[in-house]
Amino acid sequence: MNKILVTGAGGPAGINVIKLLKKEYYIVSTDINPYSEGFAISNKYYLISPASNEEQFIKDIEKIIEEEKIDLVIPTVDEEIEVLAKNNISFSEKIVIHPREIVEICLNKCNIYLYLKDKIPEIIPEFSLDPKDLNSEKVVKKPIKGRGSRNIYIGNKNEFKKEDGFFFVEYLPGREWTVDAIADKNSNIIIAVPRIRLKVREGISMVGEVKLDKKILEYVKEISEYLKFRGAFNVQFKEDINGNPKLQEINLRFSGGLDITAAAGANLPKILVKYWLYEEIPNGIEIKEGIYAKVPEVYKLK
Template sequence: MPSPSRLNVLVFPCGSENALEIHQALTYSIHVNLFGASSIDDHGRHLFANYCGDLPKIDAPDFDSVFSSLLQTWRIDLVFATHDSVQEYLGQRTATLGFTLVNSDPLTTRIARRKSLTYAQLADQSWTPAIYSGLEQVDRWPVVIKPDQGQGGQGFCVARNAFEAEAALLAVSEPLLVEYLPGEEITVDCFTDYQRELIWIGPRTRERTRAGISMRCHFLKVDPKINAIATCINERLVMRGPWFFQLKKDRDGQWKLLEISCRVAGTMVAQRARGINLPLMTIHDHLQRKVSPLPQSNVRLIERRILTVIELDYTFDTIYIDLDETVIMDGKAIPATLHFLYRMHARGKRLVLITRHDVDPAQALMAACISPQLFETVIHIVDGVKKSAFIKDKDNAIFIDNHFPERLDVANTCGIPVFDVDALELFN
C-alpha cells in the first residue's frame, strides 16, 4: 500500500526508456510512492505496482477529464512527462487541471517541442545552426531536412543536392531545412533548481544509438563553450528539474545546437551511474530543499542493453526449485537465482526447495550464505523417487531445475510450466 507520508509521483507515459529510468531512480526512495499510466498497454505494467494502462491519448476529447480524475483518485503530487508532446500538452494545462508538472512552464515546453521556435529563441547565438527558408538560400551542400517536432532522429534526412532536398521536403512532416553538421554528437544532461540556478551540467558522448537512445557513452569535461551554451539556455528558458540538450560539431569543429528537451532523457541513467540521481533531486527540489550534486569521478563508461521480460498466462503461488546448479554452484550462491527468489518471496510466493543433494541441504545453503528460512519447505530426496512425485499443487505451481530430464518428467507428469536457470532473469 502507498505510504501516506510520501509524495505520490506519476510517470506518464510509463513504458518508455526514460520512464524506466525514473522508476529505477525512485523505486527505493523513502520519499516517493510511484504511479504509472499510459495510453497504450505497455512495459509499464511490469514496472509499476500502481498502474493504469487505458488512459485516452492526449488528442482525445475526454483526455483532460479522465486524466484529472486519475490525478484525484491517486492524489498525485507531482507528474513526470516522458514524451515531448505530452510534456508540451500537460505544460499548457497545469493551471486548469490543478497539478504540478516537472518543468511545467507553458512557453518553455512549447518552444522546446519545436526546433523552429528553439532556433528562433536563440538566433543571436553563434552555436545556433543555420536555417534556410528555401532551397534557393542553401549556399553549401549537403543540408539536413528534419521534422520540426521530431525526436530520436525520426524523419532525419541528409540531402546532397536540390533534387534530393525537394523529395525529402515532400516526405517529411513540417520540415525544416537546416545546416549539415558532420561532426561528433553529444547530449548534455542538466538540472535547474527552484531558484533557477543551473546546478548540474553533464556532457556525455553518443557512441552507439538504438532508436535514438544512446547505448554507449563516455563522460566529457564541461568546457567553457558547453558551459556557456547551457547557461544561455537556462537564462532564456524557464527550466526547473532535469532537462537536456544535444550538440553536434559543424564542418569547422564548432558545437552547434540540435535540440532542447525539458524532460528526463532516455540515458540520464548515465548520470545516476556516477552518483547524480536527477529524478530524486527533482523530488527534493519540489520540496524546496537545496540539492547538491556529488559525482563519482571514477565512472567513465556506460554500456546499456535491451531488457526482456516474460508474462505467463498462468497464475502460480508455489515455486518448486532444485538446489545444485540451480540455487548454488560450486558451493556458492547463483546471484540471478537469489535475485529471482527474493523478488518472488516479497510477492508472497511459496518457495519449496526440492533436491537430491548428498548431504543436509540446510548445511549447503548456510555454507553458501543463504538462509534455509527463505524456503517454506525443503524436500530432501534420498532415493530414486522422481521429483514429480512430490509436486502436489499442480494447478498453481512452477518448477525450476537446471537438469533437463527432471524438467521433462515434471512437465509431462504434472503439466506445469518448467524453467531452467537462464529464464529466471526474464521474470519481472
C-alpha cells in the same frame, strides 16, 4: 512513502525515470499502450487517453492524481507536456512543468533556432525552411516537431525541396552531445551532465562517454539564461568540421539515455523529486567520467 506519477511508461525517458525512482518511491505510471514496458516495474499503472484528446487526457490525469493521492507528476512525453503547459488543470502545483512560453518555443525545433540565433549565434547551425537557401551541399531534413531520429533524412540539398512541417539544417560531421539537466523553480541550473553519444539506436544512446566539458556546460548555462527552464530538460549538440558544438535541439523532459548519466553518479529523477518536494539540493555529487554501456534487463509484465 511519496507517490510519484510518471507519464509515458512505454518510452525510454519514462522507463528510465521509473527505474531510477522505484527503490525509494511508490510509482504510478501511465501510457496509452497496454504493453508499455514501464508498467512491469511500476507499483500501479493506468491506461490513459492520448494527449491529442486533450479534454479526456486532462480528466484522466486529474482523476489519477486525486484518487492515488499523488505527490508529484513527472511528464516524459512531448505531446503531454504541451497539453499540460497550456491548460489550467487541477493539481497543477504537483506537476513539474516548464513555463508555457518556453514549451511553445522548444517543441518547435525551428523556433529554437529563430529565438537564439541573435542571442548565441555561434551555436546556431545554418538552417532554413528551403534547402536551396543553404550554403552547405549536404543537409539534414528535420521535422519541425518530432522526437528522436524519426523522419530525419540526410542528403544533398538538391535532393530535397521545401515541404510543410519540415526545415533544413547544414550537415554536421562531428561528435554528438547530450546534456542532461535540471533547473530549479527559479530557473537556476541545479545540475548539468554532458555526455558524448558514441553508439545510438533509434535515437537513443546505447553507449556514451560522460565528459564534463567546460565549453558545453557554459553553453547550456547561457541557453538557460534566455530560456527560463523549470524542471528536467536535455540539450543536444553536434560538432562541425572544426569541432565547434552547434545546437541540435532542446527537449523539455528527461532523456532516453538518462541511465548513462545515473551510472556516472547523478540520479537526476531522484534529485528532482527531493528538490521539488523538500527543497533539498545535494552537495558534492561526484560525476565519474568515462564510457558507459546500456545493457537491457528483462522483467515479467503479467
